[in-house]
Amino acid sequence: MRHLSLVACLAALLAGPATAGTDDALDRHVLPAMETFAEETADLSRTAAAGCGAEALRPAYHAAFDAWMGISHLRFGPLETGGRALAIGFWPDTRGFVARSVNGLLQDADPVVSDPEGFAEVSVAGRGLFALERLLFEGDEVLADDSYACAYIRAVATDLARTGQALQADWSDHAALMRSAGEDGNTVYLSPREAEQALYTALITGLEFTGDQRLGRPLGTFDRPRPTRAEARRSGRSLRNVGLSLEALRGLARSLSDVPIPQTEAAFADALSVAEGLDDPVLADPAGRLKVEILQQRVELVKTAVAAEIGAALGLSTGFNATDGD
């Protein structure tokens, strides 16, 4: 071992083709979800261009947000480049940056909203779905098409569509990188295992995000529940986001595994049925607290099942350093 041969080191660098897990996850999960997000944000942008009436815009906003729930857990590669994830969904917003940015632009009637390139440089907190939520659900019901707020809405929608298109384009390149993991010249994925690791980490951290943040933030503590911390509560979609994110994560889990995953399936079904049984769209009903806690615990059980069934089969766990630093 002391003078490990060069051959041994080279052997570690060479690797076979990507596994079915990566290909399936890309073809059945990642790429279709990116396409949906690009389509829905393009539709949102067209709708905003046609007018700022809330009745047309709110459904387009919801459809784009639904599509975001389909990809928000894919926090690596294109979504992690240039702060894009935050520019789409700035949440959790622990210091009220969205309100500050949106109000700042509105008060100054900042002309940057009429310059798409300039708007792409605006603070990530003043862009994306959460800025749009403020504009569509907190402001006036009826917005004149020549108002500043309408111009701002159009700028956000255009920016989201541009990001959606860029993500889809970048993902076609990134998918090629993942499929060629371990091949010569691929400096991003040094082995097929690294591509699987990226997808598996996205699955586990996605489950943690839904449990700890989407459910955990509004739960707060028993003595101090924090209902105003629920995600997208202004548009009444906090619980909807939990359900959609679980469905997306189930899609990723299914595509990652070559073999049946009965424990994982049962755990997802259980969590989703608890979510469906909740009559508390913004997770704010004190009487429903116990049910939200049960849902959070069911999401935790999904994570346990995924680790036992998918992680163990692939020989993967989450980051060695990321989960245990010092």
Next chain:
Amino acid sequence: MRRRAFLSAMLASATMPGASWADAGSPAFLAAAREPSGAFALFGLSATGQDLFRIPLPARGHAAAAHPVAPEAVAFARRPGAFALVIDCASGQLRARLDAPAGRHFYGHGAYLDGGEILVTSENGIETGAGVLGLWARSEGYRRIGEIPSGGVGPHEILALPGEVLAVANGGIRTHPERGRDKLNLASMRPNLAYVSLSGGIEEVVELEPDLHHASIRHLAAEGGQVAFAMQWQGDLPDPAPLLGLHRRGAAPVLCSAEMGEQMSMDGYAGSVAMDARHVAITSPRGGRVHVFDRQGRFVRAVLRADVCGIATGACGLVVTDGQGGIAALDPDLAPLARAARAWDNHLVRLGG
């Protein structure tokens, strides 16, 4: 001069005559790792990331301190650690075991002074919470010869600077071994960067503004009279909290951040820091990225790599290690040097620097 000659003689008697790092294959770096079997080991690595030696460790380690001349490394148990192992990297044999004295435990880092005669370890004064630097005489079989205050609470990395001065990252967080890694003083924590010498004690203490008191100063790098300190945010993120500072003795620290989206993607956590002539870089395993700044503190770029944490300067420029077994040069772009089926631990330790 006389003291030097005396120390050299003592050194020679304490180890194989003339033993040097060349006897261990002249590694450029040391790094600990978890192997696929679940076992832990310390590796000596060449400048291009090839294995030069492998020494089994009894448990997951934290950092290692490398002797400047002799092929000896001190492997610290993870905090709150009661012991550290001095390993002869040429033979793989245990040279000494350091047991923290009563009322002290190790915080996971150490540094050598006085040409390698004195090992300094960062420690917790358990009863009062005051940070302590433990002193050990190598020529006396690593006998504990004393201790001095670290200048703060929760000292973590310590770094020997030219002129027998230590830079100490006092993380500010009080812990108690009976409470594991629980943080006992988050509301009142006051981290600092301290400069300490054996002759002069605490020479300078650098504290950040009160709104940054939740930024625990943990890891250090130094180059050309400048010290870089990397931070870990405690509690809810105040969105773009800086995670890197640059300091020169007697001057005010310069805090370094990327633009908001990038900064937030670091997740409030810098795991390691390294500096070369042109750049300083911090790693975030939680954010899966490295942030590179110039020596004036201006953000240069982000480099994405999952679970990246170890970073050090070597012949290939800045080199990073990660939990997937990768070793890569940061310049010009992330260029893989080697890959092995093991998970590299938090730190990549540079030798001879």
